[in-house]
Amino acid sequence: MTDIAVYVIANLVVTDAESYRLYEKGFFPLLKRHGGSFITYDDAPHNFEGSAPRPGRMIMFSFPSEATARGWYDDADYQLLSDHRRKGTRLEFLTMVRGLPPRS
Numbered sequence: 001m002t003d004i005a006v007y008v009i010a011n012l013v014v015t016d017a018e019s020y021r022l023y024e025k026g027f028f029p030l031l032k033r034h035g036g037s038f039i040t041y042d043d044a045p046h047n048f049e050g051s052a053p054r055p056g057r058m059i060m061f062s063f064p065s066e067a068t069a070r071g072w073y074d075d076a077d078y079q080l081l082s083d084h085r086r087k088g089t090r091l092e093f094l095t096m097v098r099g100l101p102p103r104s
Helices: 017-033 066-074 076-088
Strands: 006-014 037-042 057-063 089-098
Touching: 006 066, 017 037, 017 066, 017 076, 017 089, 057 066, 066 076, 066 089, 076 089
Parallel strands: none
Antiparallel strands: 006 057, 006 089, 037 057
8 A cells, every 4th residue: 555645734823932932943853753844834824715714823744644644743752842832822723634545
């Protein structure tokens, strides 16, 4: 079976910039350690239809497989680091979306 890329989408509101900066500093090395790639963030996303996410930051990054994404999230170092995110933000959601399988 071929690994299928997954995408992680987060919506959060920064409530304590100093705590969030500590999270950001450690986030990128851990993302890279697990084969993840940062895609983008937006502090003012545009909603075309439906219920809009709460105001705040939308963040997107990817992993080469579901296993690598779960490994990142379950990593003890990430969980320790995420205490800064929990302290410095109000998280609306952190969601994994599976990519499409290759066509045969």
